[in-house]
Amino acid sequence: AQSVTQLGSHVSVSEGALVLLRCNYSSSVPPYLFWYVQYPNQGLQLLLKYTSAATLVKGINGFEAEFKKSETSFHLTKPSAHMSDAAEYFCAVTGGQNFVFGPGTRLSVLP
Amino acid sequence: DTGVSQNPRHKITKRGQNVTFRCDPISEHNRLYWYRQTLGQGPEFLTYFQNEAQLEKSRLLSDRFSAERPKGSFSTLEIQRTEQGDSAMYLCASSPDRMNTEAFFGQGTRLTVV
Numbered sequence: 001a002q003s004v005t006q007l008g009s010h011v012s013v014s015e016g017a018l019v020l021l022r023c024n025y026s027s028s029v030p031p032y033l034f035w036y037v038q039y040p041n042q043g044l045q046l047l048l049k050y051t052s053a054a055t056l057v058k059g060i061n062g063f064e065a066e067f068k069k070s071e072t073s074f075h076l077t078k079p080s081a082h083m084s085d086a087a088e089y090f091c092a093v094t095g096g097q098n099f100v101f102g103p104g105t106r107l108s109v110l111p
Numbered sequence: 112d113t114g115v116s117q118n119p120r121h122k123i124t125k126r127g128q129n130v131t132f133r134c135d136p137i138s139e140h141n142r143l144y145w146y147r148q149t150l151g152q153g154p155e156f157l158t159y160f161q162n163e164a165q166l167e168k169s170r171l172l173s174d175r176f177s178a179e180r181p182k183g184s185f186s187t188l189e190i191q192r193t194e195q196g197d198s199a200m201y202l203c204a205s206s207p208d209r210m211n212t213e214a215f216f217g218q219g220t221r222l223t224v225v
Contacts (some may be wrong), residue, residue: 004153009151032210032211034213036216041219041221042218042219043115043202043216043217043218043219044154044202044204044216045216046213046215049211049213051210051211051212052211090153090154092214096210097159097166097167098144098156098159098167099144099156099204099214100156101146101153101154101155102153103152103153104151104152104153106151
């Protein structure tokens with residue numbers, strides 16, 4: 001079985017500041033991990049994924065995430081926030097069948 | 112490839128009525144998923160198809176909910192005798208039959224039960 005926790009339901013950063021969104025997972029099998037972004041009244045768009053290759057994964061829009069097995073973590077970062085990054089972010093895990101999502105973190109970017 | 116398509120985008124229905132949603136996955140994708148998302152929450156898994164076979168159903172999928180995927184192509188999700196608690200965004204996703212790939216999501220159907 002898999003599960004995901006995301007620490008912080010709401011994160012606020014200033015434009016140009018570092019973005020750090022936290023994700024911890026639990027999985028009974030080697031996991032595949034994903035970060036998705038969701039804008040209001042839209043579906044989910046993939047930002048990046050970890051599929052057991054490189055532990056540091058780069059995604060779209062300047063986001064990256066690092067898989068740390070010892071910490072069961074897959075935190076999402078971006079060096080410099082843009083106003084357009086304001087959205088809901090979801091971490092997800094799969095063991096090969098259905099995808100289990102975390103509760104999400106809403107990112108606000110302040111001018 | 113036009114992506115995952117869901118219809119309708121919005122549905123308002125009276126309590127007690129039946130509703131049906133349709134999902135057209137990406138054409139070569141064998142796997143199809145339904146999720147429900149309420150405001151401020153992450154998507155909750157409802158059910159999963161591999162081709163036409165429904166392989167997994169969540170306990171969230173009460174006997175008022177039924178999903179089908181005839182011929183392994185499009186899928187429908189029906190809710191019978193809708194309740195106000197059914198108000199949510201219903202998301203469909205599809206993926207190829209591989210371990211290391213993501214799910215591709217549609218825009219969702221927003222259901223409001225009044």
